[in-house]
Amino acid sequence: MKRFLTVFSMVCSAIAATGTQYGGELRFCLYSEPRTFNPLLVADTSSEAIRYMTAGVLIRVNRQTQELQPELAASWRVVSQGRGIAFKLRRNVTFSDGTPFSAEDVAYTMRTLFDPNLHAPTADSFRGGTSVKIETPAADEVTLTFPMPVAGLERLFDQVGILSSKSPKKEMASLGPFYVAQYKPGSEVDLSRNSYYWKRDAQGLRLPRIDSVRLYIQQNRDMELIRFQRGELNIINAVSPEVFDQLQAHMPTAVRDLGPSLESEMMWFNQSPKAPLPAYKKQWFQSREFRRAISAAVNREDLCRLVYRGHARPAEGPISPANRFWFDAGLKPHPYDPKEALDLLGKAGFRLQDGQLYDAQSHAVEFSIITNAGNQAREKLAQMIQQDLKAIGIRLNVVKLDYSAIIDRISQSFDYESCLLGLTNVDLDPDAQMNVWLSSASNHQWNPNQVSPATPWEAEIDGLMQAQAAELNPAKRKAYFDKVQEIVSQEVPFLYLVTRNALVAVSPSLQNANPSVLRPQAVWNIEMLALAPEVVKK
């Protein structure tokens, strides 16, 4: 008893010395129902947030530094010229239900991940994963060998939540800081602290500090704001610029503008030969000068200032500055220059007459842009582009459609002229963008599913993307992808408009919060977060 009291008083004094508060419940909202709790089947943002807080991974991408850090793997090395990876696992780690963690669990997870019957979205990133060779030479060693080299292999393990091979709870047994304790469909998901969690803080004290997390399933953002202002929520992970300014006026310490996020807005012209458009319009859209002229006619600074209240910046290209390694610092946003736009159009045979632009065959230049109804920011962007293009004699018809109607037009019927949509690069590695940049890809939006590249520059992009995927040297891969970004900036298949800033609101009562632009923003360091004593007492 005496010994217990001594240990207890030591722990208490250590906690007092660091000023760290334990206990309490963290509350925030998910904007949709989580579709799965199986970490290998995650494909939606809500499930992804839950996976981040509950699943243990071998390697973690640090959301602040964007560097790799060891988690369940104490160390690793890439072997067999990039075809394999050997992990040395952390010892004395236990799942949330008390079952021990070993190499067998990693092998079981990888086998399950590559099971063709499971259709795990994460498995697609490991090309040729179905024929992976898994070896467990010791209880704390695993080696995976793939049939071909996988670029950025280590980063892919950030998405692979380890399952227990022995636990009767299977995927519900967790190695992360929390486990799913309760799920009320349509209402909330409750997470409880994993008392077996292996990680300790710098003082050697147990983590996580918070006892539980309550995730309300709440689509209504106004309700979320009201509850945050009442103190019922601790975090809003995505704040609109209007709400940000409102909160800043009343709760200046609660809001944070984290700078450029991974989300940008862009538009593109339909260049598909299958499009049911008049030949002269296809000719406009396939003209590089035309696309560059439109890009030069759009005032991106105004878009940022008026639509996003200054919480955005003109976009440079496909990679946001938030992606530190892959961003090409040499690229600059296309400057606003209506005169240059008219010069470019003149070179392409267009002429301005009585305020109206005509092409070489005397067709008045008019086209439509489709965007999704209900997205106010995007609607405002379209209205501003409409006025910008009016200045160079182009009539732009803004058409707002239901989202499913847009998807049908851009991927099935190709019955549209131009489209304005957003882009979110969840994965930092450009390998994840293969389905956009390869001319044969279905998400090569301006002209998808090409049998052979329609233009020399698309052929060049194909070659560069294949080369970066086969290359293991990060610097060489970066050089290849920089070239892709430069071609895209020159040829303008996508007109990148703005990169939105990541705006979050964090209750002042939440300690150690250091939100990141990467998902899951404010809770990326969930195990380190703590609540103020007065909140814990409540």
Next chain:
Amino acid sequence: MKAIRYLAQMLLLTLLLVALWPGALTRTPYDRQFRELPNAPVSRQFPLGTDELGRDRLSRLLYGTRVSLLAAPVAALLSTILAALVGGLAGFLGGWFDRAAVAAIDLMLSLPWLFLLIMVRAMLPLNLPAMLSVLVTFGLIGLLGWASAARIVRAGCRTLRCSDLVVQARASGLSNGRVLVKHVLPNVRPILTAQLRASIPIYILAEANLGLLGLGVADPLPSWGNLLRPLESGLIPNSAAWAPLILMLVVVSCFYLTQSSEVVVR
């Protein structure tokens, strides 16, 4: 009661005049973006301030009033004509035509009109000029809104078909067409008039609903529907509250005039 009726009439008349000549009160184009003056407060240049893109709120409100106030009666007229045709013929002719018309009416009434509007709108050509989009939006509302009126007209015609008046007319040797035109239609005219009046505020609200979803009249043309969009964020300046206020007053006035005219008819 008379005073309220008078007030409602005066309000609608004033707004109708404003709708016909918005240029008399403002010279600023409704679509011009004064980008250096977004969200400007009330001033001599901008009596209701500017919106987030720097557009004159007064100008947008006046032109938006024109769009909503003039197009809604046209849509109401369209749906009333359709209702008179379908309901009138079904009630008067009976038989297989009546059964088919009732089935069509039931089908139309069972469809969720908002989704139907969204679906039909998605199938329209993309390059519609803004003014044509007004006609299309209200035309669609009118085309899809005839069913409930047709049911009432049908019931009225059915009653008349068996009335002494029609039996006597037929006995005198009048053809079906003449009976319909000379005796039935004049007798269902009060029903049609009431339906027309009741439809106008309903269609104004329908456009507002579509506009609130961003699916109404095409930009940059304003309508009460798209002027209500800022309400969505809950962060509206006082000067933006005119659109919902006028919408409410117009709808209440229309309903009041419809109700009071029903009292007069009775």
